[in-house]
Amino acid sequence: MFGYEFYIDPSRCIGCRACLQACEECETHRGKSMINFDFLDRPSTINTVAMVCMHCDEPTCAEVCPADAIKKGEDGVVHSSLKPRCIACNNCVLACPFGIPKMMQDEQQMMKCDMCYDRTSIGRRPMCATVCPSQALAYIPPEEAAKRPTKPIQVFRFGNQIITTKVAMMIPEAFDSVSIDVADYMWEGNGSHDS
Amino acid sequence: MAKPPRSPEALIEQFGPRLSFTPPGGWQNEATHPADKLVKTHCCFCGQQCGIQLKVRENMIIGFEPWEDFPFNRGMLCPKGVKRYMQSSHPDRLMQPLMRSEQGFRPARWDEALDFTAKRIREIQAQYGKDAVAVYGGASLSTEKSYLLGKFARLAIGTRHIDYNGRLCMVSAGTAYKLAFGIDRSTIPWSDIPKTQTLFVIGANIGECAPITTDYIWRCRDNRGRLIVADPRMTPITRNADLYLPVRPGTDLALLMGMLHVIVRDKLEDREFIRNYTTGWDEVAASVQSYDLSTAANITGVPPDAIEKAAHWMAKCDRAIAMHARGLEHQSKGVENCLGVINIMLALGKVGREGCGPTMITGQGNGQGGREHGQKCDQLPGQRSLTDPAARRYIADVWGIAESELPQPGYTAQEIMNAIHAGEIKALFSICFNPLVSLPDANFTRQALSRLEFLGVVDFFMSETARHADVVLAGSLHEEEEGLGCSAEGRVIHWVPSITPPGQARRDSEIIVELAHRLGRGEEFPFRSPRDILEELRVASKGGVADYYGITYERVDQQKGVFWPCPSLEHPGTPRLFEDRKFYTDDGKAHFQVTTWRPSGDPVDQDYPIYLTTGRVISQYLSGTQTRRIGALLEQYPEPRVEIHPRVAAQYGIQDGDYVAVGTRRDEIVLRAMVVRTIRPDTVFIPYHWAGVRSANRLTHRTLDPRSKIPEYKVSACRIRKVAAPDPGPDDRDARRNGTGTR
Numbered sequence: 028m029f030g031y032e033f034y035i036d037p038s039r040c041i042g043c044r045a046c047l048q049a050c051e052e053c054e055t056h057r058g059k060s061m062i063n064f065d066f067l068d069r070p071s072t073i074n075t076v077a078m079v080c081m082h083c084d085e086p087t088c089a090e091v092c093p094a095d096a097i098k099k100g101e102d103g104v105v106h107s108s109l110k111p112r113c114i115a116c117n118n119c120v121l122a123c124p125f126g127i128p129k130m131m132q133d134e135q136q137m138m139k140c141d142m143c144y145d146r147t148s149i150g151r152r153p154m155c156a157t158v159c160p161s162q163a164l165a166y167i168p169p170e171e172a173a174k175r176p177t178k179p180i181q182v183f184r185f186g187n188q189i190i191t192t193k194v195a196m197m198i199p200e201a202f203d204s205v206s207i208d209v210a211d212y213m214w215e216g217n218g219s220h221d222s
Numbered sequence: 223m224a225k226p227p228r229s230p231e232a233l234i235e236q237f238g239p240r241l242s243f244t245p246p247g248g249w250q251n252e253a254t255h256p257a258d259k260l261v262k263t264h265c266c267f268c269g270q271q272c273g274i275q276l277k278v279r280e281n282m283i284i285g286f287e288p289w290e291d292f293p294f295n296r297g298m299l300c301p302k303g304v305k306r307y308m309q310s311s312h313p314d315r316l317m318q319p320l321m322r323s324e325q326g327f328r329p330a331r332w333d334e335a336l337d338f339t340a341k342r343i344r345e346i347q348a349q350y351g352k353d354a355v356a357v358y359g360g361a362s363l364s365t366e367k368s369y370l371l372g373k374f375a376r377l378a379i380g381t382r383h384i385d386y387n388g389r390l391c392m393v394s395a396g397t398a399y400k401l402a403f404g405i406d407r408s409t410i411p412w413s414d415i416p417k418t419q420t421l422f423v424i425g426a427n428i429g430e431c432a433p434i435t436t437d438y439i440w441r442c443r444d445n446r447g448r449l450i451v452a453d454p455r456m457t458p459i460t461r462n463a464d465l466y467l468p469v470r471p472g473t474d475l476a477l478l479m480g481m482l483h484v485i486v487r488d489k490l491e492d493r494e495f496i497r498n499y500t501t502g503w504d505e506v507a508a509s510v511q512s513y514d515l516s517t518a519a520n521i522t523g524v525p526p527d528a529i530e531k532a533a534h535w536m537a538k539c540d541r542a543i544a545m546h547a548r549g550l551e552h553q554s555k556g557v558e559n560c561l562g563v564i565n566i567m568l569a570l571g572k573v574g575r576e577g578c579g580p581t582m583i584t585g586q587g588n589g590q591g592g593r594e595h596g597q598k599c600d601q602l603p604g605q606r607s608l609t610d611p612a613a614r615r616y617i618a619d620v621w622g623i624a625e626s627e628l629p630q631p632g633y634t635a636q637e638i639m640n641a642i643h644a645g646e647i648k649a650l651f652s653i654c655f656n657p658l659v660s661l662p663d664a665n666f667t668r669q670a671l672s673r674l675e676f677l678g679v680v681d682f683f684m685s686e687t688a689r690h691a692d693v694v695l696a697g698s699l700h701e702e703e704e705g706l707g708c709s710a711e712g713r714v715i716h717w718v719p720s721i722t723p724p725g726q727a728r729r730d731s732e733i734i735v736e737l738a739h740r741l742g743r744g745e746e747f748p749f750r751s752p753r754d755i756l757e758e759l760r761v762a763s764k765g766g767v768a769d770y771y772g773i774t775y776e777r778v779d780q781q782k783g784v785f786w787p788c789p790s791l792e793h794p795g796t797p798r799l800f801e802d803r804k805f806y807t808d809d810g811k812a813h814f815q816v817t818t819w820r821p822s823g824d825p826v827d828q829d830y831p832i833y834l835t836t837g838r839v840i841s842q843y844l845s846g847t848q849t850r851r852i853g854a855l856l857e858q859y860p861e862p863r864v865e866i867h868p869r870v871a872a873q874y875g876i877q878d879g880d881y882v883a884v885g886t887r888r889d890e891i892v893l894r895a896m897v898v899r900t901i902r903p904d905t906v907f908i909p910y911h912w913a914g915v916r917s918a919n920r921l922t923h924r925t926l927d928p929r930s931k932i933p934e935y936k937v938s939a940c941r942i943r944k945v946a947a948p949d950p951g952p953d954d955r956d957a958r959r960n961g962t963g964t965r
Contacts, residue, residue, distance in 0.1 A: 039440050041429035041458035043840045048304040048854055052285060058249030070868070070878065071899050073458050157288045158299040160433040161440060175444050 033142060033156065033165070034172050034179055035078065036197035040163035042066065042075030046155035053143060053154050056107075061140040062155060063126060077164060079155060080105060080127045080140035081183075082193035088119035088128050088139070097137070103193040104144055108137040124185045142194075172197070180204055184211050224674040226689040228326045230914065236326070237684030238314030239846075243853035246282045246311040255279060261720040262289055264707060266309075266362065266700035267302040267843040269584035270295065270434045271709035273782075274303055276701060276720045283310035283701060283720060293782055294412065294709065300433035301841055301855060308852045309699060310721070314683050316696040317725025327684075327694065332726065335693050336733075339651070340740035342676040342692070343379060346649045353629075355676075356383035356638045356647045360654025361391060361592035362844075364705025364717055365770075366755040367730050368588070369603055369762070370747075371653065372596025377621065377746050378738035382629035383647060385599040387655045387844075389635035391548065392589050393598075393930040394556030395582035401557075402564045402813050403799070404806030405767050406605060407590065407712045409579040410543065411785065411797035416441035417577035419539040422450045422532065424467075424563065425474055425549020425936075429458030430840040432547070432583045432710065450532050452477060452524075453549060454835060455865070455907060456900040465531055468902055470523040471833040472822040472937035474550050477529060478562030479817065480518025483510040484533035485569055492571025499803045502814035506565050509816045521819070523902070537570055541577035548585060548837070552936040556927045558817040568812050574800030584710040586844065587700070591708030594768040594786075595759060600631035603759060604766020613766070620762045621746055634931035636661060636924060643670035653680040653697065653730060658687040659845035659913045662922035662933040663888050680733055685847045686913045696727040703729045704752045706770075706778065712797070713783035716775050731755060764789070767806050822937040823925025824887065830939035832870070833905040834886060836918045837936075842911035850911065862912050863896040866942070867903040871895065876944050884908065886940045889920040892948045906942065910935070915948075 044064055051060040063078040086105045089097040096112035097119060099105045108119070108128075115135040119128040128139045143153035147166075151157075156166035165172070172179055172195070179195035184206040198205060206212065226233060247255060257277035265272045273292025277285040286307050288297035319335035320327040330338075343355050357375040359368055368386070375384035396406035403409070415421065415438035428435045436459060443449060443462060451460045452467035452474065460466055469477050485491055486507050496503045515526035522529075536542045544567055550559040563580045572578040584590045595603040603620075606613035608631050618625040633641055639661055641647040650671075661667045671677065671690040679691040688694050701720040708714045723729060728736075731752055738747035749755045753775065764771040772788035772795075785795040805812045826833060841858040843849045850856055864882055876882055878897040883890050884906065893908065893916060901907055910918040925934045 038462060039436075041433065041436050041461075041840075043300050043429065043433050043458075044858055045299055045301045045304055045433070048301040048858075049299070051854075052304060054252060057252065058244070070897055073456050073461055073900050075458075152290075152297070154288075157290065157297040158304060160295075160298045160300050161429070161436040162298075176446070 030168050031152070031166050032169055032172070033079065033153070033194040034167065034197055035194060036163050036165065036175065036177055037074070037076040038177055038197065039161040040075045040077055041161045042073065043160060045158045045160055046077045046164055049154045049158040053145070055145050056138060059131065059138065061129065061138065077155070078125065078127065079164060079194065080142065081125050082142060084191045084193065087122050087124060087190070091118045091122040093118060104142050105139070106141045106144065107139050110136050113137055124183070124188065124190060176200070184208065224677040224690040224692060225672045227322045227324070232326070233684065233689050239851045240314050241853035241856055242308050242312050242851060245284050245308070247284070252284055257284055260287055261718055262292070263701065263718040263720060264715055265299065265303040265306050266587050267306060267849070268432065269586055269589040269710040270432055271587070271707055271715050272299055272303050272434055274299060274306065276307055278720050281721045281724070283307045291782070294711070294713065295434045298434050298437060301858060302843055302849060305852050305854045308854070309848045310701060312683070312851055314851055315724060315727070316682055316684060316694065317727055318696055319726070320694040322692050332728070335695060336736050336740055339678045339693050339695070340737060342678070343649060343651070343741065346675055347380070350648050352380045353382050353632065354647055355379055355381045355649040355651065356633070356642070357381065358635065358638070358650060358652035358655040358657065359384065359386035359592070359597040361386060361388035361586035361589045362700070363588060363592055363654045363730065364703065364707060364752065365588060365591035365595060366705045366752045366759060367734070368592045368597040369595040369759045370731055370734055370749070370755055372601070372603070373621065373746070374734050374738055376629050377623065377627070378741045378743040379651070380629070382632035383599065383638055384597060384632060385635040385638060386592065386597045387635065387660060388586060388589055388593045388598070389931060390660055390933060391585045392551070392582065392593055394551035394927055394932045395546070395560050396593060397557045397930040398560030398564060399582070401815050402561060402568070405799065406593065407786070407799065408581040408584070408710060409573065409799045410581050411711045411713070412438050414577050414579070414798065415439060415543060416445055416447070418442055418447055418541045418543040419577070420448050420450065420535045420542040422452070422536055422542065422544040423459065424452040424544065424546050425551070425559070426545055426547035426583050427453070427457040427549070427837060428545070428583065431585065431838050433840060435583065448535055450535060454833070454902045454905045465528060465535065467524045467528055467532060470521070470902065471835045471905055472553055473522040474553070474559050475555055475562050475817060475819055476513065476518050476521035477524055478559065478566060479510045479513040479819065480515060480522070480529045481533040481536070482506070482562070482566050482569060483513040483518065484515070484530050485537055485566065486510060490537035491569045495571030496569065500568055500812045500814055501809070502816070503569070505816050506814040509818070536566065542570065542572045543578060544580045545583055547583040549936055552932060552934060554823040554925045554927050554934045555820060556932045557929045561815040561817050565814055565817070568814055573812065574798070574803055576798070588707040590710060590712060591706060591714065594708070595763060599634050604763035604770070605768040606766045616765070617762060620758065623746070636926055636931060636933055639667055639670050640924070642674060645673065648674065649676035650674055651678045652687065656685040656687045656845035656847050658690070659917060659919065662919050662935060663924045664917050664919045665889055666924065680730060681847070682727065683847050683851065685845070695733050696725070697730045697733060698723045698727060703731065704775070706756065706773070708786070709783070712785050714770070714773050714778055714786055715783045716778040823934050824923040824938045826939040830886060830941050832940050832942060834884065834921060834938040834940040835905055835907050835936050836910045836922060837907065838911065839909045842909065844911065846911035846913070862893055862909050862916050862918060864893045864942070865896045865898055865901045865907040867901050868897050868899060869903040871897045874942055874944055876942070881945050881947050883943050883945045884921060884940050886921040886923070886938050888923060891916060891918070891920055892945055906940065
């Protein structure tokens, strides 16, 4: 949909799993949900997170695919593997830093969130973002997202890998990017080693 | 005697609950057999009444599409809404009337079942008197059906005992709002929520029980509004609370009185508003004098400075809203709790303008519409009082009967069950109610049911209560009959029929009208369709508080909902109440009401040292008759677990997943523990949707609020101990074996 972008805002998620239930109602993959959902640590917190594919600019899943079965469209949407090409090797499942691709054992094919291509390509919102009661998954114009107290980031660091994505993650305003590596937060000098 | 004719195992084998996992024809069927039409209607689960489009093919519901143009939810749905369609075409669906025999339930012809029902009602009345027969209704019925049922009970059966399962839901709030404002409805439309500056949510698990309201709250926060949450548990919306008040179960009133104490102490009240538009302030201000911060903190377990901050945040802003639900209302002082909220909002003058007001969050599907037009024991259509002589005369005229023929008020829902147990009431006709699961003290309910000389049930599935019935009349689902509903906001909406009842099942209203004819009162029940009923309801409600005279199906479709009161076809409806500062009371003013603190009806002591509180989970609805049959929903939260704080768990040697016996003064049940830091250490929580050995309502008690007669589900005293895994009972069977399809 022109002028609309996908935002994931875990601070809004209430853990209801409407996304998970609705995703499996999508006509192109009925009965199979592509949403990844988790309680972060239920004994300690009510916090939950629902994830769709981040649709990376340089998708790791496609890069590691030995069969060249994973394609990204011009609109930036990364699709499920092409059935005739997919050899169900699981490389993509293992390599994706966000843990998105799912191996469908019955079909021997990797399937993943394609941002409801059947809907978004004809001017409709993705199923999960349409039903999400807390709009933790939201398909909205950037101007609308800008009104939220969180801010969108599309740059993620995984060790030495820097990933930029089409889908934005909403994080607290004080941060510019998300890194899970302590090294990224350290001061390691200016490169000259005076000992 | 109304006892199940076969063992629970045998009845489950025959009638379920079985789990439906796939749409009719399987997941892939739609690709080759697409829907014929999309029907814009509403979800049947809960008072939010989200708009949804049902996909229909060959009189079957095969899926859904979000309805993005419906203004309340704009396409949003919770998982119950998403899987709502799976209740249709269900293998457990009752397709024909059933009558109990020695061997079990046998199929019967409609004539036989209806004749027998009418005969038994009349026989029992001849022997024991008219009031020996009671009627139970429900707040998931359409507004037309609930109107019809009230008329049916009082005219066709001629009993004074009719009440409904909303007695377990909205009556504390309703009683309080009628006392203070003269009207039982949310004072605001939900569009006010994002516009408020301080939002106080007390006793309302909004994320799970009113999920779509979450979006309104988050938008309030996007606008830099502040959120205060008071609850013994950190419910999902608490994640973004600016202030969390971990109130001890049953002590909300002390919290509210403490807050009002601060408002009085710091002179934060709106004197002009109080002087011009209210009565009773001085008495209320005096009544909170002794509720200083340390008193309130000691009772509630909420830190004094947090109570003070909450009061200040509510007072020191232009716009504030207070929302409450069953947490506040399911107490033996439920009415006073709601009045505590109303007193604060009136004191602050935050009533009757944009972004301001107290509001209740109606729980059941038609929890609002179902409590307006006469299925309550003391009520006539239009929220009129059954004891008001003018109202009696008006309705008697509309119905074409003598006023003297209208019975006086009868018993409330729990009182009816008590009277059945005591032998005073001998027969029960029940629709849209599963008291064996939903009333407190389930063992008492079971005993009472077994003492009935006749139990007639209208239902679409064999509910746990229906297993006790002499006659089960196969009725209709939400999607099978036209009607109006009314949402939590007070928005009247249109349930558009998508399909007709399958097999020989019939529309509920048709069944009731048929029975009225067999009871010899056909003349007063000339209805051939819900539209006919609505036409009479419009007239019957005219001039009442809940005035529907200006509401038609066509207008509701056109406006995407009409807020009542709506007294004429030209009237736009009333989204926000009291904008003219006129209240629906005799003197037109809002009435402050003095509240008095008192302990719960089931106090904790040395033997039962822990508070038990009960409630809902997002994937289930009420007694689970529908949602325990939908595989995807049951899988999401497969069995009730008891939430325990790690501090208490450690004390009892309990680890996450261990089996725990939870015992109260009524009974003991065994569930697995869910050890979480998101609940007060002095409290455990169990969801109540399950039946049999895992039924939370085996533990709860029958203490009622003296005015609203709501049971005190939210506060019981219990004890816990670790136990070994129990033998699986009949309700623990793996129902999936018999279900349709697989994951």
